[in-house]
Amino acid sequence: EAGVVQSPRYKIIEKKQPVAFWCNPISGHNTLYWYRQNLGQGPELLIRYENEEAVDDSQLPKDRFSAERLKGVDSTLKIQPAELGDSAVYLCASSRDAETQYFGPGTRLLVL
Amino acid sequence: SQKIEQNSEALNIQEGKTATLTCNYTNYSPAYLQWYRQDPGRGPVFLLLIRENEKEKRKERLKVTFDTTLKQSLFHITASQPADSATYLCALLMDSSYKLIFGSGTRLLVRP
Numbered sequence: 001e002a003g004v005v006q007s008p009r010y011k012i013i014e015k016k017q018p019v020a021f022w023c024n025p026i027s028g029h030n031t032l033y034w035y036r037q038n039l040g041q042g043p044e045l046l047i048r049y050e051n052e053e054a055v056d057d058s059q060l061p062k063d064r065f066s067a068e069r070l071k072g073v074d075s076t077l078k079i080q081p082a083e084l085g086d087s088a089v090y091l092c093a094s095s096r097d098a099e100t101q102y103f104g105p106g107t108r109l110l111v112l
Numbered sequence: 113s114q115k116i117e118q119n120s121e122a123l124n125i126q127e128g129k130t131a132t133l134t135c136n137y138t139n140y141s142p143a144y145l146q147w148y149r150q151d152p153g154r155g156p157v158f159l160l161l162i163r164e165n166e167k168e169k170r171k172e173r174l175k176v177t178f179d180t181t182l183k184q185s186l187f188h189i190t191a192s193q194p195a196d197s198a199t200y201l202c203a204l205l206m207d208s209s210y211k212l213i214f215g216s217g218t219r220l221l222v223r224p
Contacts, residue, residue: 042214
């Protein structure tokens with residue numbers, strides 16, 4: 001089966017600009033996650049979706065970050081405006097059950 | 113405070129030897145503990161899951177132990193190969209929230 005697809009793979013923007021990341025989960029996986037991974041650290045959860053519903057967005061900085069998962073399949077994560085500290089890898093993952101998560105390759109964001 | 117600790121120093125071993133990685137945690141009561149492998153430029157890949165009532169789990173050359181009294185998991189790779197070189201992340205799955213919390217990972221380098 002195809003894995004989790006993310007795009008773009010790399011993004012370089014200037015601070016205060018908006019940026020969006022797209023994720024297509026594995027077919028049939030109802031749960032979708034967005035993580036942020038800083039250099040030398042493990043991934044940190046930003047938001048978790050069950051179908052269309054965001055069931056855990058407690059770690060999402062809501063002043064500048066937003067996410068949506070229309071129709072319960074693809075998802076988009078947006079940052080507006082971006083800050084220097086947002087430079088990181090943004091990972092999308094999906095799962096069929098609560099035990100095993102499948103990660104995409106990530107989007108590497110550099111904010112200048 | 114809650115912490116997950118993995119050795120930040122890289123583990124450098126000779127091919128054929130057993131690699132042992134450690135994951136310690138404080139102030140968490142996880143339902144499961146998982147180990148992931150992450151290669152540069154890629155997302156984490158699930159390897160093994162061990163439940164709180166299990167002491168040991170094996171998969172091919174991999175073995176995981178879980179001691180909930182010590183709050184520690186050990187991850188072993190026997191007969192290590194250069195292809196095993198990667199960063200290994202441990203992660204705690206919290207039963208109540210289904211949230212996956214990652215350690216910062218340990219880099220393993222297997223010399224030929």
